[in-house]
Amino acid sequence: MISVVVPTYNEEQNIERCLESLADQTVPRETYEVIVVDGNSKDRTRELAEPLADSVFIQKSKRVGGARNDGAMAASGEVVATTDADCILPRDWVERIGRNFAEREIVQLYGTVYPIEDGVRNRLSLVGANTFSRLGYHTRTIYFTLGCNTAFDRDAFIRAGMYRCIDAGDDLEIAQRMRKLGKVYLDPDLAVGFSMRRYQQFGTIKSISEWLYIVLRGGDASSVTYSQREYK
Numbered sequence: 194m195i196s197v198v199v200p201t202y203n204e205e206q207n208i209e210r211c212l213e214s215l216a217d218q219t220v221p222r223e224t225y226e227v228i229v230v231d232g233n234s235k236d237r238t239r240e241l242a243e244p245l246a247d248s249v250f251i252q253k254s255k256r257v258g259g260a261r262n263d264g265a266m267a268a269s270g271e272v273v274a275t276t277d278a279d280c281i282l283p284r285d286w287v288e289r290i291g292r293n294f295a296e297r298e299i300v301q302l303y304g305t306v307y308p309i310e311d312g313v314r315n316r317l318s319l320v321g322a323n324t325f326s327r328l329g330y331h332t333r334t335i336y337f338t339l340g341c342n343t344a345f346d347r348d349a350f351i352r353a354g355m356y357r358c359i360d361a362g363d364d365l366e367i368a369q370r371m372r373k374l375g376k377v378y379l380d381p382d383l384a385v386g387f388s389m390r391r392y393q394q395f396g397t398i399k400s401i402s403e404w405l406y407i408v409l410r411g412g413d414a415s416s417v418t419y420s421q422r423e424y425k
Contacts, residue, residue, distance in 0.1 A: 198264030202232035204278040212245035258356030258363035274344035281386035300349040300375035304383025336368035
C-alpha cells in the first residue's frame with residue numbers, strides 16, 4: 194500500500210480540489226490511503242477533507258515537516274508519499290510512484306512541478322526550479338526534493354530520522370540523509386500541478402530570497418516566517 198500524506202492549514206479554498214485529484218487515480222482506491230494532517234486550521238479545512246480522506250487529524254509536531262512526520266507515523270503503507278493541499282495530482286501519480294518503487298531499488302523518489310496558474314512568469318519560474326532539480330540530480334550534488342512531490346520507503350525514512358521540524362528547507366535537507374541509506378531517484382515524468390499563489394501574493398524574488406535566507410541559517414530565522422502564511 195501507498196500512504197499519501199497531505200499537510201494542511203486553513204486550506205478550505207484548495208483542499209477539495211487536491212483530494213478529488215487524489216481520488217481520481219488510475220489504480221484502485223483500496224491500494225492507497227490518504228492522510229490529512231492539519232495544523233489546527235481556523236476554517237473548514239478538516240470538515241471538507243473528512244469525506245475525501247481516510248484519516249484527518251491535528252498535528253502534534255511542529256511545522257510542515259512535523260505534519261509530514263506525524264502522517265508517516267500513522268501510515269499503513271510501505272511507501273509514504275507527500276504532497277501539498279494546494280497541489281493537483283495527475284491521474285497516474287500514485288501508479289507511477291508504486292511502479293518506481295517496485296522496479297527500482299530506491300529509498301526516495303521525487304519529481305517535477307508545473308504551475309497551476311497561467312502566465313509566462315509562472316512557467317519560467319518553475320522551468321528554473323525543474324532545471325535546478327535535474328542539474329542537482331545528475332551531478333549528484335543537491336537533491337531538490339520538493340515536499341509536494343516526493344515519496345519514501347517508510348522504514349528508511351524513519352531510520353533516517355524523518356523531516357527536521359524547521360521553517361524552510363526541510364524537503365531539501367532530508368535527501369542528504371536518505372542518500373546515505375540508498376538511492377534517491379528523480380523521475381522527471383512524475384509531475385504535479387504546483388500553486389504559484391505565494392509568488393503572486395508576496396512576489397517571486399521576495400519569496401525565493403526569504404526561503405534562501407532561512408535555509409542558509411539552518412532552517413530557522415526569527416525575523417522571517419515562511420510556513421503557515423495567510424493567503425487572500
